[in-house]
Amino acid sequence: MRPPSVTPGPDETLDRLNARLRILQRRRGHRATSDDVLLAWAALEARPRARRQLDLGTGKGTVALLLLDRLPQLSSVGVEALPQSHDLALRNAALNELAERFEPRLGDLRDPAVLADAGPFDLVCGAPPFMPLGSGVLPRDPQRAAGRFELRGGVGDYAAVAARHLAPGGAAVLLMDGRGEGRLRAAVAAAGLSLRRWVRVVPRPGAPAVYCIGVAEATDGPCADVTLAMRGAEGDAWSPAYAVARAALALD
Secondary structure (H helix, E strand, O other): OOOOOOOOOOOEEEEEOOOOOEEEEEOOOOOOOHHHHHHHHHHHHHOOOOOEEEEEOOOOOHHHHHHHHHOOOOEEEEEEOOHHHHHHHHHHHHHOOOOOOEEEEEOOOOOHHHHOOOOOEEEEEEOOOOEOOOOOOOOOOHHHHHHHEOEOEOHHHHHHHHHHHEEEEEEEEEEEEHHHHHHHHHHHHHOOOEEEEEEEEEOOOOOOOOEEEEEEEOOOOOOEEEEEEOEOOOOOOEOHHHHHHHHHOOOO
């Protein structure tokens, strides 16, 4: 099999992801951003000893790459329905010499056959698209459209797949936009999981949430509520808490 190309194409850029990782991404496509950082950080906090991760909607592999870099014992299986993004995930795994630990699979996560042979995972991550079809203007770019709109399922499907593949004692970590709090809570409950940690991410103290992150398990227990401000009150620097999160992923 011909090895994946690690040279950026005409519409691609090669960028720094953290202190050690580089990432190929489309110049005008769905690019690595703060939601990837926050999801990877929350997953790292939830299961620092995880050995097997399932990355739902892996895209170009950003979250899986960050976790593999920080957890040397970890292996990851990613599921991605868009061939364009799946190709980037394969190439990014090769670029960062992580192909032996990261297996991006092409397929719809709602199709049981995609993960039929995968077994259980002690960490499942995902950032579902947050906009139902008809709730806005669909971007012309397929990658941007898939990242925002529920073209192949939404948060309920992500939670159901996570529950189905979660190992005993494992954790599912799901991120939604700040307006999707009720939908994420309902999806977790419908999947038979229990929220054990809830993180509201705000741009600065007192502002509305831009993201919400749920850490769920199969067993019941108390839920810790956390608010993470990304910047200080003045908005001109990272908050101490977010600086610690970034440092945990070797971003600075």
